[in-house]
Amino acid sequence: MENMNDDHMHGMMHNNSDGGMAPAMHPRKMMMHMTFFWGTDALILFSGWPGTSSGMYVLALFVVFLLAFAAEFLSHSQLMNPGSASHVTAGLVQTLLHALRVGLAYLVMLAIMSFNGGVFLVAVAGHSLGFLLFGSRVFKKSPAAVPGKTSDLPPSMSC
Structure with missing residues (x-):
């Protein structure tokens, strides 16, 4: 060969x-690319996207940021009121939210696999800002309704 x-x-x-x-x-x-590189000529998630336009590259960075931010929102938000739905309904909603969160996290991971430094930085920034707003104690006004429960979903990672 x-x-x-x-x-x-x-x-x-x-x-x-x-x-x-x-x-x-x-x-x-x-x-x-198999190593990190800097520049606007990258393929992110889809063939031909964002192309060679620097404006489209900025849009792609914004989309990756929003995907990471949304994954953190779903990881740390309590969207259902305790006792408001049957166990079956609550389980189905939890499963749907979990699938959505995992799908968003995988899309962010695939975007990072473009090995573009800008994509990596905005993904980390999106996860960080999402955690700051939804997961940290900075903006918590009161303790969680159920002791120890901070979200409808199990944590995405345990550190």
Whole structure:
């Protein structure tokens, strides 16, 4: 098999005429970063997004920030009143909220896997601001309604 350049993703492998494997050569080669880099030329979550426009890059950063912030909101908010719903209804709502929180967290993780330094910083900033507002004691006015319960969902991580 011929040597592949580590800086480029050559695509899928295919069988060549002598029975060996060779990279499938595509006219448009895509660079895939495997270390953090700085710049606006990044692929975040979707092919071709945010593109080469710096305005779209800023929008992509804002979206990643909101995803991380929303994941923290769901992790630390008590959205149901205790005793207001049946156990089955409460369990279904908890399951839906859990699925939403996990989905948001995975989207943030996939965005970070673009290895763009700006994406990493806004993801950490979104989680941090969300925790500051919803999870820390800074803005708590009264203790939780149920002792020890601060959220409808179990914590996303235990430190």
